[in-house]
Amino acid sequence: MGLLVIWKSQGITKEKSEVSLNSSKTIIIYSILFLLLSNAVTFRREKSILYSRETIIILLGSCMIVLKSLDISFLEKGIGLYGGLFHATPITQTFHIFIFFVSATILQLTAFYSRKVWVKNYASLYNLFFKNFIYDTNIINKMGQQYRIIEYPLIILFIIIGGTFLVSASDIVSIFLSIELQSYGLYLLSTLYRNSELSTSAGLTYFLLGGLSSCFILLGTSLLYANSGTTNLDGYYVITGLSNLANEYTNNILDWYKPLYLNISLLIMSVGFLFKISAAPFHFWSPDVYDAIPTIVTTFVAIIAKISILIFLLELIHYTSNFYFVAEHPFSFSWTSGLLFSSFLSLIIGSVLGLSQFRIKRLFAYSTISHLGFILLALSINSLESIQAFLFYLMQYSISNLNAFVLLISIGFSLYPFVNNGPLKDQYNNLLDRNNSPIQLISQLKGYFNLNPVLALSLAITLFSFVGIPPLIGFFAKQMVLSAALDSGYVFLTLTAILTSVISAVYYLGVIKQMFFDEHEYKLNQDLQDTKFKGSVVSSINDEGYVDTFSFNINNIVLSSSLTITISILTLTLLLFIFTPEESISMANILALILFNP
Template sequence: MAVFSILFLLLSNAVTFRREKSILYSRETIIILLCSCFITSNNLNMSFLDKGLGLYGGLLHVTPITHVFHLFLFLLSAIIFLLTAFYPRKLLPKDSAYTDVLPYSINSVYSPFIFIYDTNLINKMGQQFRIIEYPLIILFTIIGGSFLVSASDIVSIFLCIELQSYGLYLLATIYRNSELSTSAGLTYFLLGGLSSCLILLGTSLLYANSGTTSLDGYYIITGLSSVANEYASTMLDWYKPFYLNISLLIMSVGFLFKISAAPFHFWSPDVYDAIPTIVTTFVAIIPKISILIFLLELVHYTSNFYFVFNFTWTSGLLFSSFLSLIIGAVLGLTQFRIKRLFAYSTISHLGFILLALSINSLESVQAFIFYLMQYSISNLNAFVLLVSIGFSLYPFTNKDKSKIEYNNLPDSNNSPIQLITQLKGYFDLNPVIALSLAITLFSFIGIPPLVGFFAKQMVLSAALDSGYVFLTIVAILTSVIGAVYYLNIIKQMFFDVHEYKVNKKYAGKTLQGSIQCHSKPETIYTSNALNTYKYINVLGKGVLLNYASNKASHIYFKIDNVVLSSCLAIIISILTLMLLLFIFVTNILIRLSSVLAIIMFNP
């Protein structure tokens, strides 16, 4: 993998302009992640047969659950990279006048790529297409997250969580020209440093009280602690559960900070709202998966099975679940900024995830794995849709009465959709994207037969079977309350009148563009405004075409010819169909989560 990555990197530097390097780096990173998926899937049978392997003297361990979520992390990260690996809009011929311009179909493999330099319509791309360090920083974060999933020693745990966190701090501040992004990154760094201190304190207390850094040692001590409650006279004092529980509770507070679970959630709405939407897509999804999978095995092997009425550190997770359910639902009602609302939505769903995590039964582990997978996919689809809506609205401006409110938003180039009211009447502008977002929001609510309904039903069923009646009632009530702010978005999209009109610069006018060739050097025909044909000399891949008379080559098009990129359309289609048609393919995720839960409880 390292050799191939270096070769791809050198090749990109040799054949591209600087403005294209970031795009090609993202494409190379997608190839790297897909190769990692291939390697992981090849080794999956080994982990299932051996039921777990220790690596590097016990610093890391490989189990079926860690392998499956490595594969899941790599796939989600590859999808996120598609947002920066292709241009957001393309030019599509819709009339005969335009098709006369090009000798090939625009979707043909050999057709030139159309890119408009002389307008702000497509060239308004955001800084993500000019930051060449972006893929590298995300790769560091993915490496830290994948190692954290497999961490089996408190030393490797701290190193992995810091490797992941440092990448996220840099990612939040990578937009150098954005004041909001810089301030949000600084907030994230300071509070992340505080949570790292708590994790370090908890691990230090674990080592001071036990003399070992291996998680396997703590699992043994947990079993001895249960026996110590019955035979206190035969055990040493430090084998009592109190010391171990307090240490693990302090460490878990640090991890709850990292995933922004209540009551340690206060940083996430501000950070999510201030950093660019493409960065928020990664920050809101990938780090939470790695931390929650690490906590799954920690909870499973350190829970006190013999004395359920005594204090255990997992009681703190239950309390956090209770607060997350309430805070995520109630405070989300007051939000008018879309990414802050998504932040509180994430906090509410973390309440369900932590509830399943704390119960630690066979059914709850299955519900936890299934809920985490489906919510990650739903959340990714929601953010991709938000990015796509922003790109689709570039040719439009708001009517005069709302011009100040919408068009003077800070950092609007990097986060074009910031207010919920910007989605008013969007169904009239783009029905397909509006329907996709509605399906995603209905899945968040838990409307059958979407996948979100089955996930919530599994968690609530596991909670009831384990006797958590009060938390089940709270979860149901908060789900109903949280449905209000989701339905408000749907109501504004479908039933309100939109306040958009086509920008005067584009309305009824013929726009001008330049042709860029991404095929082999050859000679093709095009036409100028007078429809007289001239030869074009293609200088090579990635080089602008010129007329034989050394004049700039141009094409002319209408605003209707600009559509959303095929890459974004395919991502949205696949993810939305996964949510919508889950009832027809229920066996895949449900059986996978069932097998993983059974393997965990029957090693």
């Protein structure tokens, strides 16, 4: 009787836990439905800013729900969800929180106006809304297109739900549906700015090449099912163990489990995923797409898609990296050797081709390819130390990349009152899609330190972290990857990573040199230089009952708190990591230990 009570109580606990694990996804799905209904009946396009704020609240609420269900002792062995199509482990739950948090941070770019006005008389911050003034929308940027696309938060929720499903996928059917849900959202997001010819062209390129990569994934998954008769990843993990027994103890029995076809199938499927994350040699689409789409969209495309795919590959590689052909076979290798080859090419291509770039977002694209080389190297080694390095590197690089793009957007907003007066001013004024991507050329950052030292210093810290300069967080991430590679005997790849890291430092330092040591070519716009704007502060009613009117000039216009606070927190995280390294490193160590715990 006591055993029956215990069994029932455990069943109830498990059922409640599954409900808790599913609730974050349920909230997002219901939110998508409500946003769909709301979008269908609204007539005011500027309501998009409210939808973005609501989406941030949804994502933060989902973070709290997942955090509440993150019981490491309970989830240590994993829990199957939706009939085994998905599963929950400490790693999946942790990165659900991470994806929600990063997405909420990116949504701040469209949830708050980019600028505000500092009224010095009251030392208070006011967003001013002038009905009859010609400069009102330009100052606050209220009519920027990112504030008028009501579908933007909705599509981002579709991408997030696809990404979180992919992280938890444990069946080849759920894998394909999740990656396609995420990818279709990214295609739509890239073409969402309807008045941008460049954005439409880049979105079409992304869609066509993304469809090609999906063909590889579909071919790989169909071969897996055709040759094994199962769609669940657990079945392939069992075949891994059987194939090891077959190769070790017999040459005749269990021949069916010597997985020549499984190796090839997984290799073909990995090609599709390498396409999606723009790892070399399948990287050629990303610099063009990153450069052409608006910078706000680039921020999301460059970060979220890579997190979900790489975390999915983590468990797949961990349990199937022992797939080897028999020793006497002339093609004796594991399918993860293809990932090592991609890592090598990513390190070379990302570093060397980045040297010739003069457009800032193309430079960031090649920087991402170079860093993917480090990430794939740690992922392919599949040792305890390398998985720790992989988890830590992925988290810190996502934060660094996020900070770099937010800074790029903020610099564009901060240059609103200035016009370029240099020899290339016509080139700057005639840049295509200038409204959606104000900063396109590296030369536009010349002498920016003299205009805004704080933002320039923050960008320099982020770029130094990319390089791996101690004591910034990027140095420790690279050191962990290189240490794991050396311990596993990958001396050549370690030397290649060190050499390419030094080469990539050249183009990072080139950007810093132009910001700090060159003379800027900006001057204050003559139309705004001596202009005094009139504004009414409603909260300052005097004794006679009238509203006082105050004047202010262009120098009172500053960046919004949503941008400055976000940049401050992210930059301090990169800079001060050496003082509090225990939390993030310990978390990566615990997650890796759980994965390797038999």
